[in-house]
């Protein structure tokens with residue numbers, strides 16, 4: 001007799017026994033997501049360029065009874081990406097069940113003030129580095145014929161944003177990459193989805209749009225009249241990595257307090 005699968009909400013959102021590789025764990029949304037993955041039962045293999053704060057996130061996970069390891073990662077440096085992937089695969093003993101790419105970088109300024117250095121850095125950290133990382137993990141996932149990839153883009157990549165023209169381009173690339181990869185990997189049982197956060201109360205946002213008139217006007221334009229808290233974005237990242245979303249792939253989920261309902 002075949003067993004009926006447990007489709008209770010508790011069962012389909014449980015990540016016990018799963019391994020997750022996550023980037024950007026030292027701060028903001030990535031830190032919140034690493035903590036949420038651990039609280040859902042996953043073992044977290046977390047990377048970031050900021051070693052001290054990345055290790056602090058893992059220490060917090062362990063202090064709460066969760067499991068995790070920090071592995072240094074600089075998404076602008078090919079050699080450390082390769083070393084990160086090799087270390088994660090060795091420690092997991094194969095493919096991760098989940099990859100959540102959250103790390104990112106922004107530089108807010110009028111497009112004409114951009115220098116090619118800014119383009120190179122943002123392209124590496126937001127797009128090319130994550131692409132390289134996933135390209136290296138993917139053969140392991142395909143071999144196992146299952147896996148979940150969650151990318152973090154931005155609503156800037158869907159609808160554009162003043163002063164973030166090149167950043168928006170990298171995030172648009174992340175969205176198109178997610179959709180195309182979803183098509184290519186579906187036959188291997190792998191889903192790829194993308195979260196597009198709106199304005200979120202993190203060091204990245206606070207560094208680019210400090211307290212003042214511009215920030216007040218932005219908050220006023222958000223239908224829910226506030227910024228997101230990092231954990232509110234993290235919940236959607238984790239949700240897209242659970243069995244609850246097994247039939248969902250190639251999607252972009254905007255979590256923006258209603259700021260961007262169109263498009």
Ligand SMILES: NC(=O)c1ccc[n+]([C@@H]2O[C@H](COP(=O)([O-])OP(=O)(O)OC[C@H]3O[C@@H](n4cnc5c(N)ncnc54)[C@H](O)[C@@H]3O)[C@@H](O)[C@H]2O)c1
Pocket residue numbers: 023024025026027028029030047048049050073074075076102103104105106125152153154155196197198199200201202203204205
């Ligand atoms: N905060 C927002 O309003 C907002 C809005 C839309 C999208 N996002 C996206 O959400 C993601 C998380 O952003 P956040 O707001 O939490 O920012 P954050 O600055 O708080 O965290 C970003 C993390 O990425 C890490 N990082 C930066 N460069 C790196 C590199 N070269 N290699 C490895 N790690 C690196 C940082 O050390 C940091 O821990 C980013 O992809 C960002 O583009 C944020």
